[in-house]
Amino acid sequence: MTQRKQVAAEITSALAESSEILTPGRIVWRRFRKSKLAVLGSIILLFLIVVAFAAPLLTTHDPNYINMGQFRRAPSENHLLGTDSLGRDVWARLVYGSRVSLSVGLVSVSIILLIGVTFGSIAGYFGGLIDDGLMRFTEVIMAFPAFLFTLTLIAALDGQGNIFLVMLVLGILGWPGVARLVRGEFLTLREREFVLSAKTLGASHARILFKHILPNAMAPVIVVATLSIAGSILAEAGLSFIGMGAGPNTPSWGSMLSEANSRLVLQRYPWLWVPPGLAILITVLSISFVGDGLRDALDPRMKE
């Protein structure tokens, strides 16, 4: 009898040990996989990243090579998507432009995350006067008319055509949303019992902050960060369109679009503006799909 029991217990524990351990990451991935649009978006984004890295392999043309003899030529075997008003190859510029758009998105969002998470964590964790001070400062930044301020800053720093300045300015103006979000998460998590428990164990501020609160606060932050990559790409395109973003020697989708500022081009030379327009549209849409997928996958209220 006891022997049989022992065997049964051994079998149960062996079964339990062999079954897969569900880490929080694996659960998120399982849920994310369920959204077809999110998976499609990720595949497109991966493809774009490959294109950005492999740009020199995808075209033999120099994206900045000006050849006035090839003025606005229609797509042909030599120029897959034709040439622009300065005779530059549109396909080459499109392929190289992905580098600009993706890096603007990634760099500016890194800055947003760095400032936003730092300020939000400190404000939410310590509270009191620190919180008040930081939040008032955040509100001041939020109250700036962002587009106008961006233009002024770029003009004042004489950074026309400097794409790194665009990244910096988008990052510096974009963080308040993330800071407020992180602060809110911290305010609720701070009172959760596992945080109090860490306190009773004598854990240091750093340990509570980085090990207990931050990892649990990141889910909504990841979603917002993903979506603000799309926002930054659009903002760069807008700035480049009006000539305040990437300079003429930096192939960027926004500056390519700026060719379309005449009716003649819009009507007669669609290869000048349709490819960059589509590229922006597809990139931003894919990012949004991924963001929405992440939102659903990371939502703690959703149970399988």
Added chain:
Amino acid sequence: MSSANKEIGQVLLNVEDLVKYFPIKAGFFKRVVNHVKAVDGVSFQVHKGETLGLVGESGCGKTTTARSVLRLQEPTSGVVEFEGRNILKLSREEMRRQRRDMQIIFQDPYSSLNPRLTVGQIIGEPLLIHGIADGKGREKRVQELLEVVGLASYHYRRYPHEFSGGQRQRIGIARALALNPKLIVCDEPVSALDVSIQSQVLNLLEDLQGEFDLTYMFIAHNLSVVRHISDRVGVMYLGRLAELASSQDLYSDPLHPYTQILLSAIPQPNPRRQRERIAVSGDVPSPIDPPSGCRFHTRCPYAEPICKEEVPEWREAKPGHMVACHIVK
């Protein structure tokens, strides 16, 4: 009900006149307009090896008392002595070391475990923080603790979401035990569990007390649970202690009208043995502006004029039986 042969030693925890007010701030300049008087002058002692139960309605200050004792919230004033040392005066570092001796088990097993850590990391954390054991040594100790609280060793690498409420509470207990504490504050440790699981966890707590020489401060609103596990019981009402006595005395001969009302409200398992229920009128008054004098006078069926005027003295009405009431002789 608790084992009578348990050895009750000297005072481990001495709480004197503990006060915790939460400021209410309003307006642009965050002026303090009022206070929530969550705990307002509570004194009691916990002896080595005993279980002191603390009961009362929601919002009466039980949890605030517990958290103030552990300095999870800084008390407004008062004295909390642990083994004769006033821990409210300790520096941050001294307090950090002191925490090894005093741990807590929380009410909500779903909120008390960090969802991003494995069970091994959760139970091992106290050992890591206090630099007691690392690597293999830590894993071995955690495995021991898992066994002690009735979990299996393969649970080590699992995450909290894979466990039931009762199992999670066991994980919380193992974490509290990891540092070999002297005092464990149990803040409604079974209130969130199914009734069938409650008794398992209570039995585990009792077994552990014998095995590891633990002292418990046990907070609950379920009077039967408290009676089952406690050697002495304190009854709280609106931030103050109304009565404190051995659980036998308190349940057989309650002195304070509030205690009597509480006890009369315990459901009887036998329907034929109807007990007389003492009705109580009204709601608990606000702790922002508590009644003058005895805080219970607004609802007390025996209230006299003096109850409104004077705060009743916290006195020993019978040997070992403390009460705060003007009516009790």
